[in-house]
Amino acid sequence: MLTIYGAYRSRATRNLWLAGELGIPFTHVPVVQAKRLDDPLAPDAPINTLSPAFLAINPMGSIPSIEDDGVIVHESLAINLYLAKKYGGALGPQDLSEDAAMMQWALFAVTEIEANALKISYASLGEPTDETKAVIEVAARSLKRPFDVLEQHLTGKTYMIGERFTVADINLAEIVRYAQSHAPLFDARPALKAWLERVQARPAFKAMWEKRLAEPATGPV
Ligand SMILES: N[C@@H](CCC(=O)N[C@@H](CS)C(=O)NCC(=O)O)C(=O)O
Structure with a gap:
């Protein structure tokens, strides 16, 4: 269990x-x-x-x-x-090359995206100030290259690996999501934007998100 x-x-x-x-x-x-x-x-x-x-x-x-x-x-x-x-x-790897790809995208998400995406998430919480706007601008600039890589990878594709929804989509989407409030990053990258919306439309994501919203948000999260 x-x-x-x-x-x-x-x-x-x-x-x-x-x-x-x-x-x-x-x-x-x-x-x-x-x-x-x-x-x-x-x-x-x-x-x-x-x-x-x-x-x-x-x-x-x-x-x-x-x-x-x-x-x-x-x-x-x-x-x-x-x-x-x-x-x-x-949802998992079917062979060693898919296993490697799933590890690759998980490590890519956490090393190349997470810190800057989190900066955007935290800086977007309250009323915008000159300081938070500057934090967002710098973080968005740092995300340009990894987001361009994702845009290129996803162009003409529905999912990250093997044309089916896998754990790679979840691991990446839950990190890319932190930057989602900064629309220009996504408006400039239609394949990335469509992919994120596609995976977030899944019933299991929506059910998880509903429970998250129902949970008390005491203190910083
Ligand atoms: N790299 C870890 C990061 C875990 C992490 O930082 N979790 C936060 C919550 S999202 C936490 O437990 N913080 C400890 C605390 O605030 O007391 C992972 O992906 O699981």
Whole structure:
């Protein structure tokens, strides 16, 4: 039996979306970020990234983590690659070259896109100021090359790998999403924009997103 540790308002979305696509039963433990709580160690605090019970699962104190029949895995993208191989059928790799491509795009997303996309996400939260506008402009400039690579890769294609929806689409889309509020990045890249809209139209994404919106947004997420 699979257990997913991590609130919907966290990178656990990546795993919760995939679990929905897989249609596998799982237990959800909504561990929240300690920084969202006034006193994470208070006896009545909800389970969070500093709770001893969670640190026993992941000593790094970060979400998400999973436990699957005794196998514990951390790191959202590694978790998804594991789940896709174990339960994924067509969502996972069919041969070594697809396995390499799925790893390649996951590492590309996290090393070339995530930090700058997150800057855009955080800077877009409140009323725009000169400072946040400058942060967004610099981050968007840094995303130009990796987004151009994605645009080129996706032109004439429906999905990232093998013309079918796979874990590679989830891992990338959940990182590209952080930059989604900055429309010019997507208006200039129609294939990337259409792909993101296509994968976000999937019932499993929508179901995950509905649960995320229903979750209390206490403190910074
Ligand atoms: N590279 C990790 C990053 C995990 C991470 O930074 N998670 C955040 C929440 S999205 C967290 O747990 N922060 C700890 C905290 O705020 O207490 C992954 O992809 O799983």
